Each structure stands twice: as structure tokens, then as C-alpha cells.
Amino acid sequence: MDDHHIEQAWQFYRKLGSPKFICAPMVDQSELAFRMLTRKYGTTLAYTPMLNSKIMVESKTFKDEFFTTCPEDRPLFAQLCGHNPQILIKAALMIQDECDAIDINLGCPQGIARKGLYGSYLLEKRELVLTIVKELKQNINIPVTCKIRIFKDIKRTLDLTKDIQQSGCSILTVHGRTKEQNKDLVGQCDWNIIAQIKQLLQIPVFANGGIYTWSDVERCLQETKADAVMSSEALLENPALFSGQIKDLNELAIEYMQFAKQYNAKLPEIKAHLFKLLYTSLQVHTDLRSKLGSAKTYDQHLDIVIQLNRLRAHIPLENKFGWYKRYQNFKQPQPKDKDIQKLENIIKQQDLSLQNNNQE
Ligand SMILES: Cc1cc2nc3c(=O)[nH]c(=O)nc-3n(C[C@H](O)[C@H](O)[C@H](O)COP(=O)(O)O)c2cc1C
Incomplete structure (x- = not known):
């Protein structure tokens, strides 16, 4: 792997203050107001909800309506979904001055993601994923990060994460569930595979899934050795989760x-x-x-x-x-x-x- 890319990725992470407690991207739920509330109680990096790159590029009003931020809302990663590298680049260029990184959604398991070929359905298209990461990295002036789910096949998961790193991804978030583990089939999150990915990769890795209390946050960091923990549902239920206190x-x-x-x-x-x-x-x-x-x-x-x-x-x-x-x-x-x-x-x-x- 290109040592320069790895060094750049770590410099970037350190420049953000090496955040450990992350508010996940959540459609309709990680909006500015909620991000600011969780920041008050210990969140050190937040993601926007997923923004559909095609709609953002085609609509005159979408960006202003759905991408709202303010100077205190940093560090901030903006998450995009889509499969067309040129459209993703155009959308990223529209917002790159108001956030710290562009994250690509490679985890959404919903039917709408199958239709639009993004999220966990795009994750199945290895070559296209790698092209998207490379093209984005070359054409925007902030780092590119990815958020993935895992495959049932561990080797396939590990190989793909290595390739994603190789293509220029600066931070990888791993949600330790497959796309089939959704809704009432959600079940346990696999921290073991997250630990394996952390061991394999050289860029910062964030662990996501299965966080429920503050002691889970500590345990997840310990067991996976991930650089940070991202929470979604537990944070929605308790926005002060990362303060380590019960409010x-x-x-x-x-x-x-x-x-x-x-x-x-x-x-x-x-x-x-x-x-x-x-x-x-x-x-x-x-x-x-x-x-x-x-x-x-x-x-x-x-x-x-x-x-x-x-x-x-x-x-x-x-x-x-x-x-x-x-x-x-x-x-x-x-x-x-x-x-x-x-x-x-x-x-x-x-x-x-x-x-x-x-x-x-
Ligand atoms: C209401 C809601 C909206 C979500 N929207 C997104 C999204 O926009 N992008 C994304 O990558 N994941 C999204 N997710 C998935 C979460 O980011 C996270 O990966 C998942 O909930 C597992 O983490 P948890 O166990 O802490 O909930 C969403 C989850 C919820 C509950």
C-alpha cells in the first residue's frame, strides 16, 4: 500500500482531534439539531444523514433543505449515496467546503437501496466501489471515507476492505452485520470481524453496531481495538450515551x-x-x-x-x-x-x- 496515503489518513484523523465517539449517519435523525445535542454530551465526530447524490445534483432546493450545518457543527462527515462516480463527484463538490470528509454509504440494506443500486447492494459490485473511491479521491479536495456492512463470507469481507483502503479510502467504518441482518432479523453484531479488519488495515477503522450502554462503548473499543465507536440507535434513545453518565x-x-x-x-x-x-x-x-x-x-x-x-x-x-x-x-x-x-x-x-x- 502507498505509505503516503496511510500517513495522510492518520494526519487527517489526528487533525480532527482523533475522535473516538461518533454519531452515525441516520436518515431523518442525524440532522443538525440532534448532532449539536449529542456533541454537547460527548460525541466527537458526527455524520449527516445519507444524502442522495442524484437528487442533490438534479434538484435546486435539495442541498439547502437537507444539508444544513453551522460553524460549531464540526468535525462533520457528509454521507452520500449513489453509484455513478461523476454524479457523486458533482454532489461532493457542492458540499466539500462545509464538511471534513465525504463518506460513501455502502451499508444501507433497504429495498430503496436495491432499486437505486447503492448502500449494501453497491458493496456487492467490487470494481464499481473501487472506481468510486478512486475517482472521488482524485476529484475532491477533502478525504473520502466509507461505511460498510459485512458479508457472510469473512474472506470476501477482508479482501474487499483491503481493496477499499488501497483505492484511497481514509477511514473505514464497519457495521458488523450483513445486509440480511435487518429489522426483526437484526440480531447480534459481529465485533470479531471488526477486530480482524482493524488488524488487517492500516487506515483508521471505526466500529459500529451492538452498542447499547456506556460499558458497551468501552468494551467495543477494547475488544475490536477500533479507533472509534459509532452509535446510532442507542444514541437516539439516549443522546448523552457518550458522556458516560445516565441523564x-x-x-x-x-x-x-x-x-x-x-x-x-x-x-x-x-x-x-x-x-x-x-x-x-x-x-x-x-x-x-x-x-x-x-x-x-x-x-x-x-x-x-x-x-x-x-x-x-x-x-x-x-x-x-x-x-x-x-x-x-x-x-x-x-x-x-x-x-x-x-x-x-x-x-x-x-x-x-x-x-x-x-x-x-
Ligand atoms: C433511523 C436510522 C437511520 C439510518 N440512516 C442511515 C444512513 O443514512 N446512512 C447509513 O450509513 N446508515 C444509516 N443507518 C444505520 C446506522 O448508521 C447504523 O449503521 C446501524 O443502526 C447500526 O448501528 P447501531 O447498532 O448503533 O444502531 C440508520 C439507522 C437508523 C436507526
Whole structure:
């Protein structure tokens, strides 16, 4: 491998401050407001939601509507999807001055990605992937990074990651699941293959998948030796995940609403965030869940958050990590887990204050 490329990749990573805690690209969910909230609580690098390169190039309004950032929103990687190298280059040129790297989506498993030939379906087209990485690297002035899923065949996965590095990719994120491990088949994430890829490659490698608590973050770094950990679903449920502390989710929801106002989050983004942030409380206060479903304005959404906060909604223990685990076959965490103990203490305190309020 070209030593110069490897050295450049590390210089780039170090220039960003060697970030370890990464907010994943998430359609409709890693928007500016959410990124800023997670940055406040320990995220050291964030990705935009996936942006469709063809739509961005063809539409006059798409870029301004869907690529929003601000000077404090750094370091920032913008993720593109698509399979046409020329279109990807054009789209990257439109945004390269406002982000630190262009990431290529090689992991999306959805039907729409099959139709559009991008994400994990593009990953199957080895030559095209390598051409895209090379062409982008040659034609834009910021680094190119990739986010992949794994294949069932370990050797095929390892060979491809080596080729991607060789083509000029500066950072590789590995989601340790195959494209078939999706929705209710999501199952366990394979950290072992991530560890093998980290050992094989010379560029920085980020581990993604299976993060659920702060202790998972620490364990994942230890077990994979990856340079950073990227989280998606657990971060949606707890935007303060990377702070290593347990925060009150109702209060985080209020803070999110402040960021949403400040950074003009769209109503569907706000609604989707609140359903995840307040998942456990809304399982108890089902009337407010229905109200949230039909809320049509920012103020209506805010009103529900405030009402829940006033109620200091009681979170039943068995539901405490509800949303992330809603269809995952994870084992329940051991009772000794220190995060669980902290949470139990918070719930006990909430119980006490509820009892006190009832007595008053
Ligand atoms: C709401 C949502 C939107 C997502 N959108 C994207 C996306 O735009 N680009 C991408 O590469 N992955 C996307 N993903 C996948 C995540 O980035 C991540 O790879 C996956 O959820 C596994 O990480 P986790 O176990 O921490 O959730 C999305 C996931 C979720 C839950």
C-alpha cells in the first residue's frame, strides 16, 4: 500500500482531534439539531444523514433543505449515496467546503437501496466501489471515507476492505452485520470481524453496531481495538450515551426541543426523535403517545414534552431501554451492570418524589 496515503489518513484523523465517539449517519435523525445535542454530551465526530447524490445534483432546493450545518457543527462527515462516480463527484463538490470528509454509504440494506443500486447492494459490485473511491479521491479536495456492512463470507469481507483502503479510502467504518441482518432479523453484531479488519488495515477503522450502554462503548473499543465507536440507535434513545453518565431522558427531550428550535429541525425529525427519547414514558402515558402521533406544530410537540416532564413520568424497570431493544434478540443486561444500578437509583428517586407528591 502507498505509505503516503496511510500517513495522510492518520494526519487527517489526528487533525480532527482523533475522535473516538461518533454519531452515525441516520436518515431523518442525524440532522443538525440532534448532532449539536449529542456533541454537547460527548460525541466527537458526527455524520449527516445519507444524502442522495442524484437528487442533490438534479434538484435546486435539495442541498439547502437537507444539508444544513453551522460553524460549531464540526468535525462533520457528509454521507452520500449513489453509484455513478461523476454524479457523486458533482454532489461532493457542492458540499466539500462545509464538511471534513465525504463518506460513501455502502451499508444501507433497504429495498430503496436495491432499486437505486447503492448502500449494501453497491458493496456487492467490487470494481464499481473501487472506481468510486478512486475517482472521488482524485476529484475532491477533502478525504473520502466509507461505511460498510459485512458479508457472510469473512474472506470476501477482508479482501474487499483491503481493496477499499488501497483505492484511497481514509477511514473505514464497519457495521458488523450483513445486509440480511435487518429489522426483526437484526440480531447480534459481529465485533470479531471488526477486530480482524482493524488488524488487517492500516487506515483508521471505526466500529459500529451492538452498542447499547456506556460499558458497551468501552468494551467495543477494547475488544475490536477500533479507533472509534459509532452509535446510532442507542444514541437516539439516549443522546448523552457518550458522556458516560445516565441523564434524565425527559430533560434531554426538553434540551432537544431547544436545539430543534434553534436549528430549524423539521417536524417529522422532531416527532421521530421524541418517540424514541420518550419511548419508556410514552408506554405509560399512552394518551400522550396518541397526542404526539397527531401533533402538527412545534408548539404541540413541545407541550407534550412539558406535560411528561411535569408528570416526571414513571419508567417501569422492564421497559427502561425499550426502543433500541424493541426487536433485537439481545440478552438482558446483568443486574450487576453499573449503568443499570445508576438507572435503578434514578427510578427509585423518582418513585420517592412521586410518593411525596401524592402525600402532599
Ligand atoms: C433511523 C436510522 C437511520 C439510518 N440512516 C442511515 C444512513 O443514512 N446512512 C447509513 O450509513 N446508515 C444509516 N443507518 C444505520 C446506522 O448508521 C447504523 O449503521 C446501524 O443502526 C447500526 O448501528 P447501531 O447498532 O448503533 O444502531 C440508520 C439507522 C437508523 C436507526
